[in-house]
Every structure is written in structure tokens, then in C-alpha cells.
Amino acid sequence: MEKIPILRMGHFLLVTIQVDLYDQLAENLEADLVSMVSKTNAKGVLIDVSSVSIIDSFMGRILGNIATMSKIMDADTVVVGMQPAVAITLVELGLPLKGVYTALNVERGMQLLRSKILLEEEDEEEEYDNDGADSIE
């Protein structure tokens, strides 16, 4: 059985899609990714689609699902490296890819995920500060 490998790198999960996915493979990837997010406590998922020549409404829905499901599990999803022709086609098809962060390449995608983690940590720190202030009063 073919499988799309999922690599773990620190707080993130990396997926590079190198083949044109048929439906079952895409659905398996969705399930595998979500269970990996839960298993590894990942904070971000980076999906590289630079070798994908076709994203139709089914594949678009899978990407959207992965982002929504990961978000529920407290992880952000970034899709990187989309080919220009694929982006144009997606928009004409009417597929907005809502809730999915995108970046031009893997490097920028990683930056985006890192900045999100940093923001979250800052938020948490602020919360602790407030707690401290409350107890003093």
C-alpha cells in the first residue's frame, strides 16, 4: 500500500506530496496527519505541494479538512510551493481554500509556523503576568 510519508521536525510535521494523489491516498493522508498531530503534539503542519500539477475540488477539500481538523487539535497548517498555474486554476474553479495558510516556499512556510508558535508563547506569558497581578491585589 502506497503511503505519503510524514516527517517530524521539532514542533512541526512536514509532508511533501511528490505524486498525483488518487482519492484513497489523499483520504489516508488526511487521517494519518490528524492522528500524527495528536500523537506528537505538533504545533504546525507544513504541506509542500510544489510537485503537484493538479489540485481539483476533491484535493482542495482534503487540504481544507486537514487545516480545519488540525486547528481543532491546536495546530496550524501551511500549504507551500503551489505552482502558479495551479493557483490560477483553483481560483477559476471557485475554490477559496479557506482557513489554509499559504507560503511561497518551504522556508517561508517554516517562518510563518515559527512566528505563530512565538505569538502563542507570548500570549501565554501575558496570561501568567495577569494572574500574578490579580493575586497581588
Added chain:
Amino acid sequence: MTTTAPIVLNRDSITVSRETDVVPFRSRVKEHAVKIGMSLLNQTKLITGASELVRNMLKYGNGGIVKIEVLSRGRDSGIRLIFEDKGPGIPDINKAMTDGFTTGKSMGLGLPGTKRLMNEFNIQSEVGVGTTVTVIKWKNG
């Protein structure tokens, strides 16, 4: 531009009965599109549209046959795809062509979205007999 009927230069057909037939079908369409020198953008639009239609055919029509024709019209050339299934047919084509309408659990973009990606789009359906969708993408369209 002359409005003469296009000439069919080459005919091919492929049976699609299972989900795993979709990827080979897409590669076949791509081969023909590359052979006539279609731009990458038009190739992508053609194959994405073809993928939507073939998925509809599998989901609602229990599979069928796709005819791939290489067309020539004046100086332009193109690809015509004819999707034929013997499924239950579509009772209300106008409704099926509306953005967001679906009887399944998809997003209902398949038919209207594909129409936007193609240069010519024709759908004929008879309840109980089947559905035929014909699309053309011109090389320079």
C-alpha cells in the same frame, strides 16, 4: 476567425470504472495536450476540469467511457473530451450547473467550475438513460 467545424485529427478512448483509473486517465489527457503544444496553464485547466468531470462520472454515473479527441480548427488546435455514462441521469441540469448545488457531500463546484475552466461546455442528460458531458479546450483559448 472562421466558424467551420473542427476536424478530428486523432481519437482515443479510455474506460473509467474505478477511482484508481483517474490518475492514468489524467496522464493520458496530459499526453495529448502536451503533444499539441498546449500551454502549461491551459493544460492545468483542462486536466483539472477533466478530473472534476471524471469524478462526477464515477460518483453519480457508476463510471463510463471518456473519448479524447485532438481537434484542428483553422490555425488553432485543441482537445475535446466526451464523458459518457449510463447512470441515473440529472433531473434538473440548470440546478446542477449552479455554484454550490450538490446532492452529494461535496462543495458543488464540479460542473459550474469546470465550465469556467473550459472554452466549450455541453451537457446532455436523460433520467434513466445517462449523461454525456462534452468539453473543448483550445490550445490558445
